[in-house]
């Protein structure tokens with residue numbers, strides 16, 4: 179029991195001690211969630227336990243304190259319960275905003291991809307003009323090799339998004355980031371996946387018949403392999 183009660187306190191610690199996380203920018207979002215969770219649980223305990231204690235201690239008993247007592251107030255107490263919450267709110271606000279800024283803005287030097295959503299698939303254009311089309315698959319969540327979107331491991335990728343028809347949403351599952359793809363508009367997002375493997379992008383805005391099978395497979399490979407695939411020779 180005690181172990182589970184301590185979990186919200188231990189989780190952020192394990193996060194600090196953990197090695198390179200699987201993907202960005204989920205890390206920033208998760209940092210904010212963990213801090214809010216710890217603060218919320220601490221405040222809940224601070225309020226709930228005394229509330230139960232006082233509710234029992236000062237419960238109504240016939241003949242006792244029936245007249246009631248007049249209390250003027252307590253200036254010191256009021257200052258304390260105004261100042262402390264103000265500090266907590268300012269901390270949560272600035273900390274979360276700092277995380278949001280990192281979550282929203284791609285790091286310098288990110289590879290830029292142009293992604294155009296359509297009913298029902300994704301067109302991905304690489305900086306050298308190479309294009310990959312990832313089409314929906316009614317038979318399952320698999321794709322032929324030439325429809326896989328190659329991504330270099332451990333490198334930030336900035337995505338410029340638009341749509342050819344209706345509103346879609348580009349959800350990079352391992353990075354826990356989503357952004358609308360809107361016709362006539364260019365939106366942006368970014369992600370970085372550190373561990374090679376295959377991951378999913380899903381459409382996260384209902385867009386018609388095959389919305390539920392509108393996906394792309396991200397094939398994350400080491401940078402050298404990615405460059406060979408892209409046709410870029412760096413050496």
Ligand SMILES: [Cu+2]
Pocket residue numbers: 295298345346347381382383384385389392
């Ligand atoms: Cu869609």
